[in-house]
Amino acid sequence: MNFTQIENNIQQLFKVIDKKSFIYDLLLCYGVPKATIKRLRDGGLNLGKTNDEIVWKKKLYFREEHKHDLHDLIDDLKDDFYINKHDPRFVIVTDFRTLLAIDRKTNDTLDISFEEYPKHFDFFLPLAGMEKAKNKDENPADIKAAEKMAKLFDEIKRDNPTKNETQVHNLNVFLSRLLFCFFAEDTGIFGKKQFTKAITSHTQPDGSDLSTYLNKLFDVMNRDSRNRKNLPAYLEEFPYVNGGLFRKQIDVPKFTKRSREAIIASGELDWSVINPDIFGSMMQAVVTPEQRGGLGMHYTSVPNIMKVIEPLFLTKLNEEFEKAIGNKSKLEHLVHRIWKIKIFDPACGSGNFLIIAYKELRRLEMKILKELNSIALSNIKLSNFYGIELDDFAHEIAILSLWLAEHQMNLEFLKEFGRTKPALPLKDAGNIICGNACKLSWESICPYSLFDEIYLLGNPPYLGSSLQSDLQKNDLIQVFMGFKGFKNLDYISCWFYKASQFIHDKNIEFAFVSTNSICQGEQVALLWPKIYSYNLEISFAHTSFKWSNNAQYNAGVTVIIVGVRNKSNRSKYVYKENIELKVSNINSYLIEGPNLIFDRRSKSISDLPDLVRGSMPTDGGNFSLTKEEKDNLIQHYPNSIKYIKKYLTGDDFLNDNEKFCLWITDEDLKEASKIPFIRKRLDAVREFRLNSDAPTTVEYAKFPNRFRQIAYKDSDCIVIPLTSSERRKYIPIKFLQSGTVATNSAGVVYNSQIWHFSILTSLMHNIWIKNVCGSLESRIRYSSVLGYNNFPFPTISNEQQKKLEKTALKIMEEREKHSEKTLVQLYDPEIMPDGLKDAHFQNDLEVERCYRSKPFESDEERLEYLFRLYEQMIVEETNLGTLFEIEKKKRKNR
Known part of the structure; x- marks a missing residue:
């Protein structure tokens, strides 16, 4: 069920309220199956202790109350043992004059008169599987843009059902073009609101001719000056865009009065400043939950992205810049090095990691050029940014987002130096491939030659073995065929292993955000020996921290960040709660100590009882x-x-x-x-x-x-x-x-x-x-x-x-x-x-x-001591030929 359907359902519900069935009718509005509602009504799912309350485990607590003050009641319910035991996401109390609610996951609250509910229906979107977005700051391109785009998408999809992959792809391309035009008319690429005004002035209110008009407009934006003869003035004023964005002929969707109004409403927003993680969440609001959850479109906040790129390459480059200040040859060598760096995200989603990496390199380039007092323009090319993305829509958005990021950085360059490259026509594009990263050859997508400097980064999808689809299980087979026990690996292990193969004996490093499971338990013995076999080591690690981002469908998980490189004498760092610790070695458990792998044992190594x-x-x-x-x-x-x-x-x-x-x-x-x-x-x-x-x-x-x-x-x-x-x-x-x-x-x-x-x-x-x-x-x-x-x-x-x-x-x-x-x-x-x-x-x-x-x-000292003692006990056992030696022989024979 989509955003627009839920909004319409709620509006219909509140025309005539049946108090006895209100909560059940409300749940139906959010797409809760009728069979589930029946089980709640009949008591099979309802864990409530009284007739006036409903307790649906992990979902909601609802109570109709007329005798007590609602505010006092909901305060008491916050700490109620029975409620905490069943851990409902929402607590709702009402007397049908006032409605109070708590989202126990986000700690958001709702305190409204009952009839105001339709204005606040989005508070309970998680009941439909749609998490509420958290805005990072006062960015004008905030969640309102996401809501507008979601409504527009719903309207277009309703009038243009997609029946095959070509139609889905055409719709994805169309939305990418639309977003570019909104951005272009607010950032000086087009005239101010040129695109939105053109639609308003030149098309019929019922939307009947909008499709034809946009086809003409997109065609014109793909024509250079040699192919623009005899164009009417209203089309000629739109510039040549190039870059491949408008090159392909697609079937533009048909429009109605409502979908035309939705386009105009979206265009009236201020698109001049787009933060990439907000932009990613906008796209996420448009994509279906099945695509997002199953295919791994992960959106990471800027602070979390910086936790990856700073220790991977940015901190080192900034340190080299500080050392080179005042030395022209060193500065020139550094800027030429930056111009050649390649960034590769093999699970790039909508391109967030690539965008932030691109922007940070551009900012460092500006600092160097300013120090050199150079008249050069930027020479960091989008073609040096590579990505693989399974989802076609995210793949299109990643290409578009890099163009938008380039324009943003050109404006920063212009402000700093008074000159920049012209916005149009677009030049090169990012090398973003739509495909399955587990099956593609990474070398064919991001080729390596001698003296190249490449950094792999990203936030690949992670799923435990019990949650993997058949497609994902087949990916594991593709990557780990021939190894024992690989079916128990987390899905993200595919990226760690393929990255290890990719960087072996090359000037390449990688760092991924990951679930902490790959550095715990049996996963360690299954995965890390394979990684170490390529003569690699962990270069840095962020130990477990709570995931946070600004996207809708924000997954409440605990993650780590692990950087891996070819063996080196360079320093290694562990980051724990934002404290940087320089260490001698980082083992598979992300602590300082030897590279021990703990395998399963049937008896205690310390002779403790079973x-x-x-x-x-x-x-x-x-x-x-x-x-x-x-x-x-x-x-x-x-x-x-x-x-x-x-x-x-x-x-x-x-x-x-x-x-x-x-x-x-x-x-x-x-x-x-x-x-x-x-x-x-x-x-x-x-x-x-x-x-x-x-x-x-x-x-x-x-x-x-x-x-x-x-x-x-x-x-x-x-x-x-x-x-x-x-x-x-x-x-x-x-x-x-x-x-x-x-x-x-x-x-x-x-x-x-x-x-x-x-x-x-x-x-x-x-x-x-x-x-x-x-x-x-x-x-x-x-x-x-x-x-x-x-x-x-x-x-x-x-x-x-x-x-x-x-x-x-x-x-x-x-x-x-x-x-x-x-x-x-x-x-x-x-x-x-x-x-x-x-x-x-x-x-x-x-x-x-x-x-x-x-x-x-x-x-840390306790753990290091335990690791050393364990290592010593293993050596003693092996020398004595005791149980451990017997178990090791059994493992070899399995």
């Missing part, structure tokens, strides 16, 4: 019992108590939720099945498994009393949540007595001792897990085979074990002092009790004394 994943029920929730269900069952069938155990998920023990489960052995099955409640639950388990798409699960339907995978042992244990917030200084683990079944959302260490608790809740362990294991978004994802089993801990004496046991018991004691609080509350860094903080601090000191007597000064 950590297993908890028992997996695969039961459709039918083994689970609430406290009320458990009490009621025992009340009616006292003998049933022997079939019940305490039940714990990773989330349950963090939030202190009390649950129970049915635990029935094969020997007890016949007797337990005589209890109607239990028999009904086991039947439901059987039915759930029989309806599964997984053959192994269907097969297990014949054992409805058993958990699908059983790890439970009747002994004390340590339980570890398999995901944990990155905000926490410590992973909140728990020591449990026997009799509790932990599910597969938690890790369990059976046969553990209290001093093991001390190690696993320490800062040393938490830092290790944060860096070595993978993550879900930015949350820590705990892995036994990568994190726990590879964690290096030295052999310690009985006396040291007793000291660790003492500090562990102190932590448990401090927790008991706040038994009314959950582990989530206790380990929230902003409200963690001082006594618990101190208990952990003392525990950390004791754990760290097991490694060395000298205190560690920083987390």
Whole structure:
């Protein structure tokens, strides 16, 4: 559903309001499927506890309220535990006179009279999959332009349905030409508002002749002076544009009164200053969600682009300029070098990285020419800027955007030097290719010759293996065929590997924005040895930071930036929270240290007791019992108590939720099945498994009393949540007595001792897990085979074990002092009790004394020490021919 359709739907809805069905009718306006609405009405999706509220998990909370003040109510709801638990994007309250809402993702609020809603319908566009745009500054080409263009696109598309690729391409080219004309008439390329005035004055109000008129106009703009004889004055006043923009004959869309008015309305905006990231978001507002999400048109803010280009090449060039000031030959050498630099973005989207790189090089060129007191004009050519883009529309916009950027920089040059190249006719264009970067030969697109200096950069698409389309899976096969395990790689790995091949033994470097997953967990072992095989190294890295940009559909992800080059003696830098650290080496985990690759291990390298994943029920929730269900069952069938155990998920023990489960052995099955409640639950388990798409699960339907995978042992244990917030200084683990079944959302260490608790809740362990294991978004994802089993801990004496046991018991004691609080509350860094903080601090000191007597000064120092110890332990294992050596041989044979 597009922008215009939603706006029309809302206007129709507010003509006659049915209060009882309002929220359902509203959701329909945003394209929510009728089947989903039915499930909300019937209660299947509605998690609300009362009749006057709707709770749709991850989506919205809605409440009709007439007794209480709405402002007080919504303030209370902000901190409501139940709402936070279900994490709705929107909280909405209304009495049908006033409507209040909170967007919990952006923290935007809405406070309006009810009848004003149609003016503010865009507040809830995320319900239709369209994120609200955030404007960076007071740029005149702001989001209003995006909205105008989106409306124009919707109008044109409605009257001109595209049925094949040629028609889609023609529409894309047409929109590119339109944008150029809007820009040209506001920046001195054309006369002031020349294009918009011409449409207003020379075409019929009903739009019937606009298509013919634009065909003539585009044809004229492709004619040089030799081919302009006998043109009418109203056409002749438009200049020759050249550059290929108007060269191809296309079928211009048909227009109506509404679409003509939409073009004129767009032209009336001020297009004189276009910020590339705003321009990119404008294009994003026009493109369909399917194109944008599936094909990877990524839009990055200027500050994030600078995080890539500055350490990649711009900082070095600026430093050379500073050193060359006052030395004519050095300045001339530098400017000639800049004129030859090639920039290549193999996933260029609408060209944002290329545009910013072009502008920054032009500005540096101006500084050099000014220092030289030169009369030369700019000699940085658009033909030195290369790109590959899968989406045809983005590819057209990238070419156009580079022309616009060139004109902007020519105006800056004119202001500085009083001279510049004429705006028209356009000269060369950027070498932007529409195609699949995973299948194309990069060398054929951006050729390399001796003495070339090339920089690859960009923000390629990233998708985990479970989210990849068939097309993307085929791309992985194309790039990594012949390698084992490549199907588990993130999609962006294709760009990292192809870039590594491209730069090998050449004067080329690359840097990409990426998901942090490629530098965590099993991805490291799958990808980075392949990169290092080309004799490459990481030259700089920005560690994980929250993505932010100004585009619509702003993806809330955590990213990194990684620069790679051929091995060199030049300095390497790690950037952490905008602090620059000069380091000796950057390993695959983006920390200073040796290039270690942590592979999966079946046993702990430190001889710690086994950590297993908890028992997996695969039961459709039918083994689970609430406290009320458990009490009621025992009340009616006292003998049933022997079939019940305490039940714990990773989330349950963090939030202190009390649950129970049915635990029935094969020997007890016949007797337990005589209890109607239990028999009904086991039947439901059987039915759930029989309806599964997984053959192994269907097969297990014949054992409805058993958990699908059983790890439970009747002994004390340590339980570890398999995901944990990155905000926490410590992973909140728990020591449990026997009799509790932990599910597969938690890790369990059976046969553990209290001093093991001390190690696993320490800062040393938490830092290790944060860096070595993978993550879900930015949350820590705990892995036994990568994190726990590879964690290096030295052999310690009985006396040291007793000291660790003492500090562990102190932590448990401090927790008991706040038994009314959950582990989530206790380990929230902003409200963690001082006594618990101190208990952990003392525990950390004791754990760290097991490694060395000298205190560690920083987390970086702790991690570096752990890496070195791990490396030492691996060498010792290899020399002894122990388990590690056996595992290594197994890997070679696989």
